[in-house]
Amino acid sequence: MTATLRKAGLWAAGLVITLALLLLPVETASAHSYLVESSPSNGSSVDVQPEEVVVTLSEAFTLASPSGAVSVLDEHGERVDEGRERIVGDGTELRIPLPSGLPDGVYLVNWSIVAADSHVMGGSIQFGLGVPATLVDAAAEPTGSAVLSAGLGLLKALLYAGLVLAVGVPLAARVLAVAGTRLRRLDGIASIAAGALIVVSLAQLLVQFAWIRSALDGVPPPAPVDVLAFLGSTYAFAIWLRLIVLAALWLLLSNASRVSSRAGGQATLGASAGIDTPDESSSTSASVHDARLIWSGILLSGIVAAASTAMTGHGGVDLLRLIPATVHGFAAIFWLGGLVVLVFAVATRRLDESTVSALGRWSLLAGVSVALLVLTGAVQSVWQVGYLGATWSTPYGRVLLFKLALVVVAVLAALGAWFWTRRRAAQEAGRPQPGQTRRFRRRVSLEATSGLAILVVSGLLSSMTPAASDYRPVVQGTSDLGAYDIEVAIENSRVGSQTVRLLVEGTSGDVPMPDSVTARLSSAEAGVASIEVEFPFRSTLPVGPDEAIPVQYQSLPVNVPLDGTWELEIQVVESERREHVARVAYEVVP
Known part of the structure; x- marks a missing residue:
């Protein structure tokens, strides 16, 4: 050699x-375009059944398959749509007809598409018909x-x-x-x-x-x-x-x-x-x-x-x-x-x-x-x-x-x-x-x-x-409520699904663990008055004697529909007579 x-x-x-x-580490590939709007909107509850579901994405797309790429499921996982979805307009709008006479319940709309740059992506929304839109397991992001x-x-x-x-x-x-x-x-x-x-x-x-x-x-x-x-x-x-x-x-x-x-x-x-270049002769x-x-x-x-x-x-x-x-x-x-x-x-x-x-x-x-x-x-x-x-x-x-x-x-x-x-x-x-x-x-x-x-x-x-x-920026912040210190982490501060994590710790060993923690999102800029944030997941961290017990809270995914300045308001209930409120402002990017 x-x-x-x-x-x-x-x-x-x-x-x-x-x-x-x-x-x-190689992260799982994510969507190349995002949900702009839908009707019904994600997480909403409607009293009258819509004739169709309309989903609008930020880029033109095609269906990943003529059959099976789009589905509407009830809360039991049974498919209720008729497979007659179509792409309309400039190629960014998906319309999914619904059969008449659907019973009250929670419905999950899933789609798998091919974005303009040839990558497969997917998404989902959920809405309640006559009932609140409680969380239903969404389809996993398609990964080739x-x-x-x-x-x-x-x-x-x-x-x-x-x-x-x-x-x-x-x-x-x-x-x-x-x-x-x-x-x-x-x-x-x-x-x-x-x-x-x-x-x-x-x-x-x-x-x-x-x-x-x-x-x-x-x-x-x-x-x-x-x-x-x-x-x-x-x-x-x-x-x-x-x-x-x-x-x-x-x-x-x-x-x-x-x-x-x-x-x-x-x-x-x-x-x-x-x-x-050299002179060209007539023969050439x-x-x-x-x-x-x-x-x-x-x-x-x-x-x-x-x-x-x-x-x-x-x-x-x-x-x-x-x-x-x-x-x-x-x-x-x-x-x-x-x-x-x-x-x-x-x-x-x-x-x-x-x-x-x-x-x-x-x-x-x-x-x-x-x-x-x-x-x-x-x-x-x-x-x-x-x-x-x-x-x-x-x-x-x-x-x-x-x-x-x-x-x-x-x-x-x-x-x-x-x-x-x-x-x-x-x-x-x-x-x-x-x-x-x-x-x-x-x-x-x-x-x-x-x-x-x-x-x-x-x-x-x-x-x-x-x-x-692929960018998933994390917003972190702290707040001193007097009796409690709060650490806030908002995972993926982009339009779409976001998860909120809280670490609440008393400032001394005499401060009891919170009775409950609730939160809501709002944005005057986006014209959204309130989006409730639920924290069903709670765990405590080990500590020494006479130390306040730190409590971790993780929210269910919450859909943030628009970019701009948002405010997370956190309410920590210490007892029936005492509660504390913290506010964290952050930017949501497209």
């Missing part, structure tokens, strides 16, 4: 260990197979790696004026990569369907209607589009070397962009024109393939998110493709004057690519992370920080190579001095290694729950 291979092996081992540490989820992440990394070889390499090779046998070899590799991408895309389609089904507990095996519904989904459409583009790309690449050879090696991306002008058309087609195919890949990740189908995700992906494909060409086709031998000149063109385009990567990456980070605390408190945020560190290493290495190129271009014409090519190769190899690691991490991130969805 050579020293280079040993270094690569150590670097890869370090990458795997670091990612493992960043992902521990961890093995299949990891497989999807691997397939996405392979997709980006394949696009680097099939699109980035041939485009960058023309910028870097690679010709002859080396160009034909790179074209052959790109053609093989395009064919392999077709297989990977089909595998992604199959694994995604299996992963969605693995998240649906209690749903019967897939019927033909389930398969057809998935094959007609937005996710599948993105892959069908990619398959068509990849087939066209394979045909273009198969003819690229022949046309370029007939053009005399002059059909570079630089020539197409108007950068100076037609071939040069054909070559430029082919490479324009490859460029367009690469952009569409990058867009379709973004559609099956966090880019979704929202143009506001899809465009930055596509630009980010294509910029990375082109930049990494150039690094592959530099390492394996340019810096393998001593550089000559023409190659140094081509490096100047490459430096310009690579600089633009890196700038776009940084800009679009920042935009996507704001969307995917959302909250500063989510950066280091979620697996996604920690892996994103690791990716940022890799980007910094790659950019520093790129700057070193760029300064080297500028110095060579400013010197007198001629080949670089012996030894300078080796130093240039080391800088580019570091940049390429960092780029490869970024590719792996990006594939992992695309299959992880975004930090903005």
